[in-house]
Amino acid sequence: MSKKLAGVLSACGSVLLSASLAMANAPSGDHPPDYSGVTGLYYTIIGLILAYGVYDTFLKKS
Incomplete structure (x- = not known):
């Protein structure tokens, strides 16, 4: 489980750290x-x- 969480x-960190996705496109005119x-x-x-949330609710075995 810890490998999946890592x-x-x-993946979340790489998405959040990629500034190109968060920048707005230049306005035209x-x-x-x-x-x-x-x-x-x-x-x-x-x-x-x-x-x-779906994983935690339905798929996680405790």
Whole structure:
């Protein structure tokens, strides 16, 4: 279990530390900046939290 947790934590850390995903795209003309990188990062973090919740609730043997 600790190896799986270490793998998940390292994956989360690499996503959080990659600044290219969190930076907004440069605005073009009069349009506001595109925050699609930040949105993808948020959805990834929320998905990881939900996946851990499903694992903890249904799949973990105690």
